[in-house]
Amino acid sequence: MPPCLDDFPLNHRPLPSSDSLNNARPRRSAGIAGVTLLLSSLGIAAAPISIPDAGQAVRDAQSQRLDLPAPVELDPEKPAPQDAGATDASAEGPRVRVDKFQVGGNRVFDSARLLALLADLEGHELSLPQLHAAAGRIGDFYQQHGYVLARAYLPAQEIENGTVRLEVVEGRYGQVELHNGSRTLDPVVRQPLANLESGTPVKGDELERSLLLLSDIPGVEAKGTLLPGQVPGTTDLRIDARTAPLFSGRLEADNFGDRAMGEYRLGGVFDVNGPLGLGDQLNLRLLGSDRHQRYYRAAYQLPLGPWGSRIGMAHSETSYRLVRDFKEWEAHGRAIIDSLFLTHPLLRSRAFNLSTQLQYEEKRLNDDIDLFEFKKSKQIHLWTAGFSGSSQDRLLGGGQTGFSLAYGHGRLNLDSGERSRDRKSAGTQGRFDKLSINAVRLQRLTDRLQLFTQLNAQWSSGNLDSAEKFDIGGAYGVRAFPSGTQGGTGDEGWQASAELRYSLAPGWQLSSFVDQGAVKFQKKPWTPEVNRNRMGGAGTGATWYGADHQVSLTAAWPLGQEKGIAPDRNPRLWLQATRYF
Numbered sequence: 001m002p003p004c005l006d007d008f009p010l011n012h013r014p015l016p017s018s019d020s021l022n023n024a025r026p027r028r029s030a031g032i033a034g035v036t037l038l039l040s041s042l043g044i045a046a047a048p049i050s051i052p053d054a055g056q057a058v059r060d061a062q063s064q065r066l067d068l069p070a071p072v073e074l075d076p077e078k079p080a081p082q083d084a085g086a087t088d089a090s091a092e093g094p095r096v097r098v099d100k101f102q103v104g105g106n107r108v109f110d111s112a113r114l115l116a117l118l119a120d121l122e123g124h125e126l127s128l129p130q131l132h133a134a135a136g137r138i139g140d141f142y143q144q145h146g147y148v149l150a151r152a153y154l155p156a157q158e159i160e161n162g163t164v165r166l167e168v169v170e171g172r173y174g175q176v177e178l179h180n181g182s183r184t185l186d187p188v189v190r191q192p193l194a195n196l197e198s199g200t201p202v203k204g205d206e207l208e209r210s211l212l213l214l215s216d217i218p219g220v221e222a223k224g225t226l227l228p229g230q231v232p233g234t235t236d237l238r239i240d241a242r243t244a245p246l247f248s249g250r251l252e253a254d255n256f257g258d259r260a261m262g263e264y265r266l267g268g269v270f271d272v273n274g275p276l277g278l279g280d281q282l283n284l285r286l287l288g289s290d291r292h293q294r295y296y297r298a299a300y301q302l303p304l305g306p307w308g309s310r311i312g313m314a315h316s317e318t319s320y321r322l323v324r325d326f327k328e329w330e331a332h333g334r335a336i337i338d339s340l341f342l343t344h345p346l347l348r349s350r351a352f353n354l355s356t357q358l359q360y361e362e363k364r365l366n367d368d369i370d371l372f373e374f375k376k377s378k379q380i381h382l383w384t385a386g387f388s389g390s391s392q393d394r395l396l397g398g399g400q401t402g403f404s405l406a407y408g409h410g411r412l413n414l415d416s417g418e419r420s421r422d423r424k425s426a427g428t429q430g431r432f433d434k435l436s437i438n439a440v441r442l443q444r445l446t447d448r449l450q451l452f453t454q455l456n457a458q459w460s461s462g463n464l465d466s467a468e469k470f471d472i473g474g475a476y477g478v479r480a481f482p483s484g485t486q487g488g489t490g491d492e493g494w495q496a497s498a499e500l501r502y503s504l505a506p507g508w509q510l511s512s513f514v515d516q517g518a519v520k521f522q523k524k525p526w527t528p529e530v531n532r533n534r535m536g537g538a539g540t541g542a543t544w545y546g547a548d549h550q551v552s553l554t555a556a557w558p559l560g561q562e563k564g565i566a567p568d569r570n571p572r573l574w575l576q577a578t579r580y581f
Helices: 029-042 054-062 111-121 128-144 186-193 204-216 324-329 416-423
Strands: 095-098 100-104 124-127 151-153 163-169 172-180 220-228 234-243 247-254 265-273 281-289 294-304 309-321 331-348 352-369 374-393 399-414 430-444 449-460 492-505 508-520 532-546 549-560 572-580
Touching: 054 294, 054 309, 054 331, 054 352, 100 111, 111 128, 124 128, 128 151, 128 163, 172 186, 186 204, 204 220, 204 234, 204 331, 374 416, 399 416, 508 549
Parallel strands: 100 163, 172 234
Antiparallel strands: 095 124, 151 163, 220 234, 247 265, 247 572, 265 281, 281 294, 294 309, 309 331, 331 352, 352 374, 374 399, 399 430, 430 449, 449 492, 492 508, 508 532, 532 549, 549 572
C-alpha cells in the first residue's frame, strides 16, 4: 500500500518497498542509498516532517499579506451644537412666551418626533437667539441622521397664542445628471446610482456609497458635484464618469519561495479593466521560480445587479519539481483549481467598508515520485463563506484597520490506495471544516513613526490535507524562518507581529519588528510525537517606495528555534522589488 508523504512523522515513515509500491522497483540503487541517508539525517527532528507537495506549492504561490486601502481624508469633526438654553441672558433681548411649537416642510420625520426635541422649551419665555437655536436642534437631528443639506429655520411670523412655527428644508435632489465619458455602457454606470432620484432627500451616506460603488467599477473614475437647484430647497447633482486606465498591474521579484521548489521568483499581476464595457475585469497572475515552480491564475468577473455585487470565475494551475535535498526523489506534481465566487458590499464608505464573499473551489492535486514510480492523486471540494473589511479612524492619533473572517467547509477525496492508508493514520479523507482570521492595524504614533501589527489564526475540525494547512513561517509570518519550515506548518495555529516603522525621508522607511507564532501539527494526533511548536524572531528592514515602485530588504534572526533543529545565528534575508503600472 503506497505510503502518504504528507502526514507521517519522518522517523515513523517507512521507505517504500516493492510491496507497498505495487512491485515498482527503484531505477537506481544509488538513489535508494541517497534517500536512506537523507531520511537518516532528517529523522532526528521531533516535529512531523512533510515532503513538499502540490498542496504546499499552492499555499506558497497564493500566500500574501492582508492589504490596507490607501488612506483618505476624513470629514472634519463638527463642533457640538449650541443648545437653545445656553445663550447669555444679558444678550438675549426681548422675550416671547412659547407655549407650543409647530413644524412644517418635514417629510422624512413626522412632526411628533421633531417636536419631542423641543418639549423642554415649551412653557418658557425665549429670546430670538434661543428660538434660532431651537430650530438648530431640528437641523442637527437631520444632520445626525445623514441628511447633510437639511436645515430648519425660524420664518417671519406673528406669534399668536404662544405658538411658534419652524420650517424645515430637507435638502432634496433637483436634477440628477450623469455624464458618462468612460468605456463602460450607460446602463452599467447608472446601476449604483439607482437610489439617487429627483425629489428624494440628499443623504450623505447614500451619496457617498453610490459614488464609491461607481468608482469601484473597473475602468471607471467617478466625481460628483452638488449645484444649486432651479427650485428653492433643491440641489442638483452632476456625476462625471471618466475613463480609467484599460491596463493596470504590477511586476514583482522576490526570494519568498520554498527552498525545495525555488526561492527566487519572478511574477506579475495584470488587470484588463472593462474590456467589454460591462464593468467587467480580466485578471491574470503569473509566477515562476528559478527551480521549476510555475503558477498562473486567470479570473474574470462582472457586476451583478444594482447593489455593487460581483460574480466571477477563476482557473489556476501550479506545477513544481523538487530540488536540493529532494533531488534524488525526482518528485514533481501539479495542482489545478477551478472556482466560482460572489462578492457583495454590505457597507461602503470612506471611513468603513464591509463586504461578504462566497466561493466554491474544486482542487485537483497530483504528486509523482519517479524514483519509485509512485503516484498520488486527490480532489478537494471546498465552500468558503466570509467577511472582509477595512476602517479608518482618529483613535489615538489616527490609524487604519483591515480584517477578514472565513469559514470553509469541504470534502477531501483520496485515490483508493491513499484512502486505505489514510484510515490507519491521519484520517483526512472525507469532510472537514476550518475557520481563518486575519487582522492588521497601522497606528499613527507621530508624524514619522507608525506601529504596524498583524494577527493570523486558523482552527480546524480535524486533520487537514497539506493544501489546507496553516503556515507560521515565511515572509508574511515569522520572518526568521522560511515558508514551509518543518515544525512551522499544521492544522491549527496563530501568528502575530508588531513592527515599528520610521519615515527617514520622503520615500524611505526603516522598520524593526518582532514575530511570534505557534502551531499544532495535527488536530487529532495518531503518534506519540510532539504535536506542537512555537517559533519567534526579530529583525529590521528598509523600504524605498514611490507611486510606481517599492523595494524592501528585511533581515530576521530567530528568537525561538524549531524543535530538533540546530540554532542558526545567521539572519534570514528577504528581498522584494515591485513595479506598478
